[in-house]
Amino acid sequence: MDKKLAKEMNAQITKELFSAYLYLSMAAYFEDKSLTGMANWMKIQAKEETEHAMKFFSFLIDRGVKVELDAIAKPSADFKSIKAVFQETLAHEKTVTASINNLYSIAQKVEDNPSLVFLGWFINEQVEEEKNPTEILAKLEYIREDSAGVIMLDKELGARVKD
Numbered sequence: 001m002d003k004k005l006a007k008e009m010n011a012q013i014t015k016e017l018f019s020a021y022l023y024l025s026m027a028a029y030f031e032d033k034s035l036t037g038m039a040n041w042m043k044i045q046a047k048e049e050t051e052h053a054m055k056f057f058s059f060l061i062d063r064g065v066k067v068e069l070d071a072i073a074k075p076s077a078d079f080k081s082i083k084a085v086f087q088e089t090l091a092h093e094k095t096v097t098a099s100i101n102n103l104y105s106i107a108q109k110v111e112d113n114p115s116l117v118f119l120g121w122f123i124n125e126q127v128e129e130e131k132n133p134t135e136i137l138a139k140l141e142y143i144r145e146d147s148a149g150v151i152m153l154d155k156e157l158g159a160r161v162k163d
Contacts, residue, residue, distance in 0.1 A: 002110040006065045008103055009056055009115075014070040015099055016053035020046040022075035022092060029079050035150070037158025038082070044162050045089075052122070059118050082150065083140045090133040097126040 001009075027042035060067050079085045100122045107115035136153070143149025 001060075001063050001065050001115070002106070002112060005103070005106045005110055005112060005115060006060065006063075008106060009060055009065070010068045011070065012099060012103060013053045013056045013060075013067065014072060015096065016049050016056065018072050018075065019092065019096060020049035020053070021072055023049060023089075025075040025077050026079070026085050026089070029077070029085060030082075033082075035082070035154045037154035037156065038085075041157035041160050044160055047162055052125070055118075055121075059115075063114070083137065086133045086136050086140065090130065090137065093126065093129045093133065097130060100126055 023042045023046040027039040027046065030036070030039035030042060057067055076088065079088070100119060104116065104119045104123060107119060136157070139149075139153055143153065
């Protein structure tokens with residue numbers, strides 16, 4: 001595998017694990033607010049991000065590339081509102097999308113077809129990863145964090161299960 005691509009894929013493992021860490025921090029925020037449904041939604045997000053990191057981990061191993069783990073930065077812990085949490089979620093997912101797109105571009109340049117196929121899954125996944133917080137933010141616009149609306153949204157997000 002091309003050295004630059006391998007280096008960037010190793011870095012993506014750290015980015016995915018940071019995402020999990022960030023979503024756990026958000027889950028803790030919601031737990032503190034007794035919004036256990038929203039906490040559940042974030043915990044599932046965290047599990048998904050860990051799974052994404054492990055996909056990169058396994059792919060690199062399968063390709064004979066040494067996995068090099070880096071330090072994970074401390075995530076945000078103080079949020080101004082429910083809406084702010086989901087705004088940060090969406091902004092973060094857009095950053096992840098840009099990172100995946102960058103990996104795809106590198107793989108194209110070096111004509112690494114196995115990596116292109118592998119990264120295609122992540123490109124499709126990022127559509128969903130951006131769609132979900134976008135929809136939650138739209139619902140928050142309707143309810144404007146009205147207490148009854150927040151409780152209903154919390155219940156809805158609490159129904160999320162890991163596939």
